[in-house]
Amino acid sequence: MSAPSPATNSTSPLPPVTNATSPPPPATKATSPPPPATNAPAPTTPSPPANATTPPPPPPTAPTESPPPPPSPGSGTLPTKTNVAIIVGVGIGGFSMLVFVSIFFFFYRRRKRRQQGRPYEYPHEPKNDQFSGQPQHLQQNYTPPLADKVEIYSKPAHFPVPSSTSSSLSSEKPPSGQSPGIAFGSSQITFTYEELLMATNGFSNANLLGQGGFGYVHKGVLPNGKVVAIKQLKAGSGQGEREFQAEIEVISRVHHRHLVSLVGHCISGAQRMLIYEFVPNDTLEFHLHGKGRPTMNWPTRLKIALGSAKGLAYLHEDCQPKIIHRDIKGSNILLDCNFEAKVADFGLAKVSLDTDTHVSTRVMGTFGYLAPEYASSGKLTEKSDVFSFGVVLLELITGRQPIDKTQSFTDDSMVEWA
Structure with missing residues (x-):
């Protein structure tokens, strides 16, 4: 009985052969595409990873949505950008300030060197031989009537320069x-006292124009x-002969329309006089008060203000020394x-150095x-x-x-x- 079972067993291999023919x-079935398509879900049989229903857990893990963390580092970059902007702004501002200060000192030093390096002369100085006589404007406008009364400094004459007037003058003392x-x-031009006496009709009151800080004007x-x-300067006005001569030499070259x-001067014993051009329309004080x-209308006031400012600026900036x-x-x-302003009475002004x-x-x-x-200390500047x-x-x-005594x-x- 046991023999037939092996025979059946031997026949059993045949089905695998049929399966091989299958x-x-x-x-x-390959020719029938639709079934495979329907069987496409069957490939979902790989869904046995359906046990990997764990995909639902991944969604819960969606809280791992890392997007929020990235913004957190981004928020940290914002303050760094603002800090950089602040640093750049401060750097640019400091550099600009440094450039501005450098330019200021450059022009200041250049102006100072230019003023120190300029020769002792004033603009509009008549171009004539310095040994030939008076300037051109005096040659054209004035003819000496009497040779014994008016003399022109055409011959060398030594006038000591006072050291008290200016160290600049003493340092440039002529040979x-x-x-x-x-x-x-x-x-x-030097006038004699007698000539001026005749010109003013004996300094009569009819020719008196006014009284300034240093004396009468005729x-x-x-x-x-x-x-x-x-x-006509008052006696004891503080001017010695040497200082007087030195200062008139300085102001004689000050020529400006304002x-x-x-014109000239006179020294006769204790008498000292300065001769100026005559300005016919009185003073600003007279027209105001x-x-x-x-x-006075506003255009005229503006014209007077501008003209006098230009004259004063010339004394401070264009004269060397000022x-x-x-x-x-x-x-x-x-x-x-024409109401053009002319600044007067600077004939006895102090001459100061730029270095002072x-x-x-x-x-x-x-x-x-x-x-x-100035009133409290006596320290004088421009x-x-x-x-x-x-x-x-x-x-x-x-x-x-300026001082109204009618007010309280x-x-x-x-x-x-x-």
């Missing part, structure tokens, strides 16, 4: 045998018909027939116009002139006098009132 049907006027390239007519203003020009005077006026006020601003910060001297000026620091000119501008704008004690000063 490949054709799959081929036929022995030459006058300062010859050394500086100009000359002055109108005079020279023998050639030229009208001049003769300032400055009163010096004179009785019965019409109100000239400080020391007494800017309405009565020292003269007006011609101030000139210490006795206080000179007019109360109401004086700068407070800023003192600027303060006084500011008072003149207030006077032009308001029409008030607290309002009598125009500066304090303003």
